[in-house]
Amino acid sequence: MADAAAIQQHEPSPKEIRLVIAASSAGTVFEWYDFFIYGTLAYILKDAFYDVDNDTLGLLLVWSTFAVGFAFRPIGAILFGYLGDKLGRKYTFLVTVTLMGVATAGVGLIPTVATIGVAAPIIVICLRVLQGLALGGEYGGAAIYVAEHAPPEKRGFYTSFIQASVVGGFVLSIIVVLACRAIISEEDFVEWGWRIPFLLSILLLGISLWMRLMLSESPVFRAMKEAGETAGNPFVESFTYPGNKRRIFIALFGVTGVLTTIWYTAFFSSLSFLRGPMRLDPGLVEWILLIAGGLSMAFYIVVGKWSDRVGRKKPIIIGALAALALLFPIFWAMGSLANPGLAQASEDNPVVVTGSQCTTDPFADLFDREQSDCGKILETLTASGVSYSVEEGGELGLAVSGAPVAITPEWLDSGNARRDGIIAELGQRGFDFEYQTPPVANILGIIGLLLVLGVLSALTYGSVxxxxxxxxxxxxxxxxxxxxxxxxxxxxxxxxxxxxGIIVARSGDVYAGLWYTWAVVAFGVVVAWWGLKGGPPTEFEDSH
Structure with missing residues (x-):
């Protein structure tokens, strides 16, 4: 049965449509909040759950655990996709939001590595697996549920609230962190206050369940159920249905690959970039991301509504091409505005490292490999946001404007001693490693650049x-x-x-990690151009 006919047969009232959008969007906000709070607090969790004195390795371990959750999303998609196609949309995403809420609250209850040792990161990884499984079923359920209630001419507009809600989860995670830091001292927040945002998931879970329990099943699924047209094995049929393998390929590389790398670059890469090598005050970074993220939510709705007139392909192609042209310039400009003194100091006082085996191995400590002495120096300079050049060969040396800097034995034995020593030495030579609070004009400029990234994300995500x-x-x-x-x-x-992070650690260039995003988007835009249907939106039966 065609979607439009099913919706017309079981036409929802305006009140029901509003409830569908509100409940689905709120649940999506809460569920993505649960997922993103881990990334927002990465700078604290690296010390809470990992016992390393290497800042770069600690952060990479946090991002590795963050990635574990994502790695299990496809498994969640298979499991809950099967249930959603067999049992219905509503009850499946009730299960996913419950699983996410319980797993997130669990992170807030884990003792630190100082208390229970290696068990701490193991438990975190297990809970991240559950979060990944839950999220694998959430997005599809919420997006389809709203889309199958929407008339074709408003489908992009109605579902755009789901896309905006993903940003809403990120914004909510920042709001909660800022609120906690406002009422808890920084020392206490680092010690125990970081647990509060995780435990808050129980309250958010209750609200989300209350709203979603008021919903009825989607009209399209009800019509299929009544007609006996539900799939026998949705997973198998996804790969055997005529033309579906091609559609899955296009959806993977031409749609999702583009939108997801732009999205995470816009919000997470900028967060790490500003808080890390640019050394902006952490509280200021959170306010900047809060304002930019909150404002950018509107772009997703505008793009979704626009796609109802011009089709879904045009916004994605425009956004992807613009991202290829603007990605590096935006981050270069952000760096200049965030910490102009650091860039100027590197230009006025060039740093040169000499030695043998001058490459970094960011996971050397983790796998008990021996990092070269030169690699240790390079790693610390990169983590501090200092540009440098390398002269391979000869004795290990560090020079600023041609003047040698004494490298003590303690630097080579301890990551903390090396970081503190290098910062102290370079600080005497014009480098400022204090947390930065740039002028208001610069802050507004950074927000403006983040809004441009928000527009690029909205163009590639708003109609998806x-x-x-x-x-x-x-x-x-x-x-x-x-x-x-x-x-x-x-x-x-x-x-x-x-x-x-690995690319930056290996190359020593704080902007080098952007090449990963650029490459994925470049391939994706070719696939999207070739595979997506242009023109006004059409029903599945009309277009395939």
Whole structure:
């Protein structure tokens, strides 16, 4: 049965439509809040759950655990996609939001590594697995549920609230962290206050369940159920339905790969970039991301509504091409505005490292490998946001403007001693490593640049729920759209902070990690141009 006919047969009232959008969006906000709070507090969790004195390794371990959750999203997509296509949309995403809330609250109850040792990160990883499974079923359920209530001419507009809600989860995580830091001292927040945002998930879970329990099943699924047209095995049929393998390929690389790498670059890479090598005051970074993220939510709704007129392909192509052209300039400009003194100091006082085996191995400590002495110096300079050049060969040396800096034995034995020593020495030579609070004009400029990234994300993401719904037949829709979406978001996007961090650590260039995003988007825009149907939106039966 065609979607439009099913919706007309079981036409929801305006009040029911408002409840559908509100409940689905609120649940999505809460569920993504649960997932993102881990990334927002990464700078604290690296010390709470990992016993290393290497800041770069600690952060990479946090991003590795972050990526574990994403790695299990495709499995969640298969499991809950199967249930969603067999049992219904409503009850499946009730299960996913419950699982996410319980797993997130659990992170707030784990003793630190100082208390229970290696068991701490193991438990965190297990809970991240549960979060990944839950999230694998959430997006598809919420997006399809709204889309299958929406008339075709408003499907992009109605489902755009789901896309905006993903940003809303990120914004909510920042609001909660800022509120906690406002009422708890920084020392107490680092010691125990970071647990509060995780434990708050229990309250958010209660609200989300209350709203979603008031919903009825989607009219499209009800019509299929009444007609006996539900799939026998949705997972198998997703790969055997005529033309579906091609559609899954396009959805994975031409849609999800583009949107997810731009999204995580816009919000997570900028968060790490400003708080890390640019050394902006952490509280200021959170306020900047809060303002930029909150304002950018409107762009997703505008793009979703626009796509109802011009089609889903045009915004995605425009956004992807613009991202390829603007990605590096935006981050270069952000760096200049955030910490102009650091860039100027590097230009006025060039840093040169000499030695043998001058490459970094960011996981050397973890795997008990011997990091070269030169690699240790490079790693610390990179983590401090200092640009440098390397002269391979000869004795280990560090020079600023041609003047040698004495490298003590303690630097080579202890990551903390090396960091403190290098910062002290370079601080005497014009480098300022204090947390920065740039002028108001610079802050507004950074917010403006983040809003540009928000527009790029909205162009590639705002219409996607409607697009993916329209790409796949109703009886296997939950599975067919969830599998490519969560493989793309889970691996191409979820591993972005980790991959970008490794690229930066290996290259010594704080901007080098952007090449990963650029490469994924470049491939994706070719696939989207080739594979997506242009023109006004159409029903699945009309377009395939």
């Amino acid at each position: 729920a409607a697009l993916l719904t329209e790409m796949f037949p109703a009886k296997i829709r939950y599975s067919s759209m969830s599998i490519p979406y969560h493989i793309g978001a889970g691996y191409l996007g979820g591993f972005l902070p980790l991959i970008a």
